[in-house]
Amino acid sequence: MGKCKNITRLLSDALDRSLTSGEWLAIRLHLPTCSGCRNYRKQIRLLRAAAHTVSGIESADAAGNGER
């Protein structure tokens, strides 16, 4: 089933654009049946949160000590 490819793409698209209700529906129907895609969703969320954290730390460092 090529479905996971679509779902993971939609999940990453959702970070950049609004999905249509049909796209959300496809995700909602698929996620409960597929641990792989649930993990994927968890990971991109973590990555996104981590990106925020890292940029926060970097600017704090820049303001704090002189080391880059």
Ligand SMILES: [Zn+2]
């Ligand atoms: Zn899947």
